Amino acid sequence: MRNFDFSPLYRSTVGFDRLAGLMDAAMAGETAQPAYPPYNIEKTGESAYRISVAVAGFREQDLTVESRDGQLLIAGKREPQGEGERHFLHRGIAERAFERRFQLADHVRPVAARTENGLLHVDLVREVPEALRPRRIEIATGRHSEATETKAIEGATE
Structure with a gap:
């Protein structure tokens, strides 16, 4: 089900x-x-994440990382290089073009991308705006709350 x-x-x-x-x-x-290319998503800190994508055979200029409309788009397109002169007995490394989309939560944005050992690492961070963070509201007691309420009403009528 x-x-x-x-x-x-x-x-x-x-x-x-x-x-x-x-x-x-x-x-x-x-x-x-699609299963290609394989990837990992890991939490690296309280508000930090990393997406690692296997990009064996791709150079940095063959890869694009773009963030728009709450999505992270990772794409790779490799230009063929002398394919006519290469004769494979076994071809297990897929160098085909790909596009991976990841839906990002609110206030999550990519901050860095780098390649290392055949992996593309994209670091993300969640930054909640100050206006949306929890804030403590002071609880007034007795006379203080009445005086504050009176000032607020007087200020609104002026």
């Missing part, structure tokens, strides 16, 4: 329709996702 009904969530939540849509898309596209 792979079908989930998210309609009960819509009755008591606001703004989570995107999350439900992502889950639906992930479940539907689970088998359609």
